[in-house]
Amino acid sequence: MSWKPELEELEKRQAFAREMGGADKVKRQHDGGRLTVRERIDKLLDGGSFHEVGSISGIGEYDEQGAFKSLTPANCVFGRGRIDGRPVVVVGDDFTVRGGSADASISAKPLMAEEMAAEFRLPIVRIIEGSGGGGSVKTIETKGASNLPGGVGGTRGFYYMTANLAQVPVVGLGLGSVAGLGAARLASSHFSVMTKNSAMFVAGPPVVARLGQPLTKQELGGADIQTRAGGIDNAVDTEEEAFEAARRFLSYLPPSIHSLPPVIASQDDPERADEFLMSVIPRNRRQIYKMRPIIESVVDKGSFFEMGRNFGRSIIAGLARLDGHPVMLFASDPYHYGGSWNAETCQKVVRFVDLAETFHLPVVYLQDCPGFLIGLDAEKTATIRHGVRAMAAMNQTTVPWCTIIVRNAFGVAGAAHQPGARLSLRYAWLSAYWGSLPLEGGIEAAYRADIEAADDPKAKLAEIEQRLNALRSPFRSAEKFWVEEIIDPRKTRSILCDFARLAQGALTPGRVSFSMRP
Secondary structure, rough: OHHHHHHHHHHHHHHHHHHOOOHHHHHHHHHHOOOOOOHHHOOOOOOOOOOOOOOOOEEEEEOOOOOOOEEOOOOOEEEEEEEOOOOOEEEEEEHHHHHHHHOOOHHHHHHHHHHHHHHHHOOOOEEEOOOOOOOOOOHHHHHOOOOOOOOOHHHHHHHHHHHHOOOEEEEEEEEEEOOOHHHHHHOOOOOOEEEEEEEEEEOOHHHHOOOOOOOHHHHHHEEEHHHOOOOOOOEOOOOOHHHHHHHHHOOOOOOOOOOOOOOOOOOOOOOOOHHHHHHOOOOOOOOOOHHHHHHHHHHOOOOOOOOOOOOOEEEEEEEEOOOOOEEEEEEEOOOOOOOOHHHHHHHHHHHHHHHHHHOOOOEEEEEEEEEEOHHHHHHOOOHHHHHHHHHHHHHOOOOOOEEEEEEEEEEHHHHHOOOOOOOOOOEEEEEOOOOOHHHHHHHHHOOOHHHHOOOOHHHHHHHHHHHHHHOOOOOHHHHOOOEEEEOOOOHHHHHHHHHHHHHHOOOOOOOOOOOOOO
């Protein structure tokens, strides 16, 4: 009367599932310097926390009497687990089984992973290698018909692939060659990271070669290509670093939009003041400086987590903590276009403003922006259209916003330093300098007649510049309350920590009027 025979069959099937594609395929995976999907899940999650769903799904083999002989598992492994004690959903492609392609997939598995994340309001981590359950030309033969994209349940999969961006944190890890649907799943995430020996592309080298472009995987879609194009946020050397990046990203965010970001106890004095901030900005306005040391000085020590460093490089973006409170931080980088916004910078701003609004993160902006990039390239890339889109995204936000004007604030892009039509906090450093356009170049145009009529045009230009600079003093603006406060730079951290504490009381969990777009 015992159910022991059935239990033994269950254990036998589970053993086949753990073998994945077989010893030879596992060895090939390891020889390529890559972990298997099960090893990846074990390293990503807290030890012993993984609860697998659908472990024995796949294709069974039976003898003539119908007795079970073996199992080829589906090439998707998913379930629930914990990261730093917090529950998450994890779904991974098993490249040892038919290279992760549709021929060995059961589409209901990755779909259920997405549904589970949405229903239980949990973050989801996608571990992607291969086509991520996407198509293969062999599918036509194995299925006996050609698949219509989006059909046979595919539309639901595509829906959840992006719909979860409006509900729960989504992390994509590209850990090998990622193509087609896998590339789409990787790109449709709040944070994506790939190892430097991985590659991502819509179609791989054999297909692209038919277009007369013979390229290696790295030449077509390597980490350098994808991070500079903005297809992927970050690149790391090892898979272990990718797992750590995923864990760290999630540590700043709530489990879903229905909660607020977690506040932790900070060991860094909120009143800490670094003396170097008094001299970090050169008096010579043509001289550049490094912004990242300023960021590290004003946020909680070691808390800045930068994303998308190689894309839209005149803006630095990432997550940080202020007195333990998570914030989205933007900062100008004068090393690239002097801090001017080009089309890529504007796209980057939209992406991370969306992230902040979706997950109720207050925004801090350390501004040094001389305006939109000008010139032929700027016009060819529709910089102004992308610019007003970035401004619209900022104006749509509801989260608290604080801007520190570090140096430049000029033109339309200079105006894009806070949301319009609602309260935000704004402070200016002693080095701040602003206007409709910089004096350099503008004086010659506005005062051309006076300069040309002068006995000494150079002296006249210098005289006008000196006169206008005196009027452009930030103290004059403060007199008219056109800027609210001018501060000692050393007090920046204290002011920002105070802002983060104030902002906490103004945050409201729940769905927002717009949400993150890929």
